Amino acid sequence: MIGSEILETIGTVAVPLPSVPPTMRCEDVDRRFQADPDLGAIAVVGHDGRPVGLINRYDLITHLSRDFGRALFARKPVAELMDRNPLIVESSISVDKLESLIADEHQAALLRGFIVTRAGIYYGVGTALLLLQLGMARSERRNRALERARQAAEEASLSKTRFLANMSHELRTPLNAIIGFAEVIRKEMLGPIGNARYTEYVDDILSSGQHLLSLINNILDMSKIESGSWRIQPEVIDPVEVLETSLRIFRERAIGRGVHLNMAADPDLFEGFVDRQALRQILLNLVSNAIKFTANGGTVEVGAAGQADGGFRIWVSDTGIGIAPENIPVVLAPFGQVENDLTRKYEGTGLGLPLVKSLVELHGGSFELDSAPGRGTTVRAHFPPPPAAGTVVAAIAESPAAMSD
Structure with missing residues (x-):
């Protein structure tokens, strides 16, 4: 043998x-x-x-x-x-x-x-039998090698997830303290600062701390999705209410950059079956990206509307720098950025769009990106309708994220 x-x-x-x-x-x-x-x-x-x-x-x-x-x-x-x-x-x-x-x-x-x-x-x-035996033996060996490689990759992914979770906790704790104390100093809650230059420095500390915390959260979220440990809990909500709440966060930032931030929601009332926190995360990433890549005097529009099948869609459209068609696969890949580290003018990890796409797909929805250089970018996320009565629990239990821990 x-x-x-x-x-x-x-x-x-x-x-x-x-x-x-x-x-x-x-x-x-x-x-x-x-x-x-x-x-x-x-x-x-x-x-x-x-x-x-x-x-x-x-x-x-x-x-x-x-x-x-x-x-x-x-x-x-x-x-x-x-x-x-x-x-x-x-x-x-x-x-x-x-x-x-x-x-x-x-x-x-x-x-x-x-x-x-x-x-x-x-x-x-x-003989032919000998060659057949050789082929079977080699296939068996390759299958075992592939299985070992798969197990090693899963173990490495699990180790990475644990490392990122531990690091995020270790980093977020002092960052939250930095951000909190910076806000206390900026608002002069314990008395006047006394020197205007200190106020500028505190603003820089607060802005940098919030940016770093956002990056850490995005990295951790992407790691959870890749490992299958992100749990979605869809419920029937008002998507427009989540949209309005999310936009309030960016009003001041948009004004500071000279960007017009508009909302275009369907006047007809409609409901959506979606994880509230995930939808909020999707909107935060899309709006933040749109404002970041839109120049002074540009416009960012955020909208939501129901669909004939009972689902709903949201979109974020901007008049920013846009993306060349050949670069769209790059920006949709985790950590993908079109410009290199030496020439890029916009800070970030390249996780915003991949994170949004993954969260939409966790719901069984679809993600579309339409963009061209100088014409701006429009991102659309389509969410499916609620499951039939009596199957809501089953739909949640059977989702990929809900089955893993």
């Missing part, structure tokens, strides 16, 4: 079957075949040990079973019926090269067999 290892050369598995001389009578070779039902071919070897041909079981039996076949060939030397040009390979040939050689030039060797030599001297016989 062939082991499950990948065998490098054919010499390690060739069957060292006894050979026959070219002068042996066909009837004697036939007896060899009859004595061993598993024997498919026998090498015909000269007195110097070099193969001169190959006699195949099927060929010999066919000749002997024809009318007068045995009378004609039984006592003749096997050299008259042997294949005088069989495939002969050195034992050092790799299995891959042998397979290519048979496929390209010697397909008949699969049926007739082939001869293996060492330094030109007969060593053994190879």
